[in-house]
Amino acid sequence: MPEVILLKKKSYLAMIRNAVRGETHLFRNVFASVDGVERDILEDGKLACASFVSGILMLNGLIDRPHATVPGTEKALAAAGWSIIDEPREGAVLSWEPITYSDTRTHGHLGFYIGNERAISNASNASGIPREHHWTYDGTRNVVRIWWHPSLA
Numbered sequence: 001m002p003e004v005i006l007l008k009k010k011s012y013l014a015m016i017r018n019a020v021r022g023e024t025h026l027f028r029n030v031f032a033s034v035d036g037v038e039r040d041i042l043e044d045g046k047l048a049c050a051s052f053v054s055g056i057l058m059l060n061g062l063i064d065r066p067h068a069t070v071p072g073t074e075k076a077l078a079a080a081g082w083s084i085i086d087e088p089r090e091g092a093v094l095s096w097e098p099i100t101y102s103d104t105r106t107h108g109h110l111g112f113y114i115g116n117e118r119a120i121s122n123a124s125n126a127s128g129i130p131r132e133h134h135w136t137y138d139g140t141r142n143v144v145r146i147w148w149h150p151s152l153a
Helices: 008-018 049-059 070-079
Strands: 031-034 037-040 083-085 093-100 106-115 118-122 130-134 143-148
Touching: 008 049, 008 106, 049 070, 049 106, 049 118, 070 093, 070 106, 070 143
Parallel strands: none
Antiparallel strands: 031 037, 083 143, 093 106, 093 143, 106 118, 118 130
């Protein structure tokens, strides 16, 4: 029988990059009862960045479980041995500054750094699917934390 050794970082990066090769709808809905009313708390992908990021991290054994919020995902990152670093590395998790939407709700944002000043995160626009973009949205949104896990070295 052949010896098979999974290549964690290579598999993890491939999963992140594959998320933008088509229309990935997998992470766009999470249903909950809110004050007794059932609703999609990710608003059909508009608020799905944490679900997307935490889902990929969980599938690769890098956090405990999927999460639906940025604070919950960041808490899981810290608990799973992720640390904050100064410069982005391929595979790092990025946390962008919160923005206020037109409905006055403030939301942070999470995604993955894939190198060459590029990132992949779930779009908060009408598409609600992961997309590749400049890691600072062309200088319009600051990265406030860069998370790194030692097993990705």
